Amino acid sequence: MKNKVLVVDDEKLIVKGIKFSLEQENLLVDAAYDGEEALEMAKKDRYDLIILDVMLPKIDGLNVCQQIREFSDVPIIMLTAKGEDMDKIMGLEYGADDYLTKPFNILELKARIKAILRRVTQNENVTDKKKIKTNGLEMEISSRRVFVDEKEVNLTAKEFDMLELFASNPGKVYSRESLLETIWGYDYPGDVRTVDVHVRRLREKIEANPSQPEFIHTKWGVGYYFKD
Numbered sequence: 001m002k003n004k005v006l007v008v009d010d011e012k013l014i015v016k017g018i019k020f021s022l023e024q025e026n027l028l029v030d031a032a033y034d035g036e037e038a039l040e041m042a043k044k045d046r047y048d049l050i051i052l053d054v055m056l057p058k059i060d061g062l063n064v065c066q067q068i069r070e071f072s073d074v075p076i077i078m079l080t081a082k083g084e085d086m087d088k089i090m091g092l093e094y095g096a097d098d099y100l101t102k103p104f105n106i107l108e109l110k111a112r113i114k115a116i117l118r119r120v121t122q123n124e125n126v127t128d129k130k131k132i133k134t135n136g137l138e139m140e141i142s143s144r145r146v147f148v149d150e151k152e153v154n155l156t157a158k159e160f161d162m163l164e165l166f167a168s169n170p171g172k173v174y175s176r177e178s179l180l181e182t183i184w185g186y187d188y189p190g191d192v193r194t195v196d197v198h199v200r201r202l203r204e205k206i207e208a209n210p211s212q213p214e215f216i217h218t219k220w221g222v223g224y225y226f227k228d
Helices: 012-023 035-044 061-068 085-093 106-124 157-168 176-184 193-206
Strands: 004-008 028-032 049-053 076-080 098-101 131-134 137-140 145-148 151-153 216-219 223-226
Touching (some): 004 035, 012 106, 028 035, 061 076, 137 157, 157 193
Parallel strands (some): 004 028, 076 098
């Protein structure tokens, strides 16, 4: 089965270039040119990855990302022409998994896509019924579901991957750089604050009191670890 990608950008030449490049990698590629069209397509079809521009007609990319997160954990790469740190972090706050600033190198985009799809494939190939249980937190690895005190919590793909890594290695401290390399799956050139954003979002979803976390703790000056 070929992986299916949705490319969303109102600049048709950019969409055409990305589509051509990805089809050379044996991917199926659909295109949308505004936020409303993107949402309709994301609801109607199943995609393995969405490439989503921030600046879109009708509904902007950040709101599209936020709405997609209400019904899907599909990996999302945000594209932004502004190049400002706040825009990048906002994209992650809204549930994006990754970002690229325009203009970008198509080889870099393809490298990131390959890393994400490789991880998706690995997750789909998990056939065991492994579970992680600790202090009211339960993870079903094969189905990628998370429960806190028996109530299901919806995580993005990156949030789940990060929690699985932490929970599978309690007590091990991970630096931000090692988390970028391990979770994002390649030599990630992005700001290490990306990790802080994901950890904060994860805490907000699984911790009773995110400011006094029970599960994911900070080792000041070093990184983060999971307390069993």
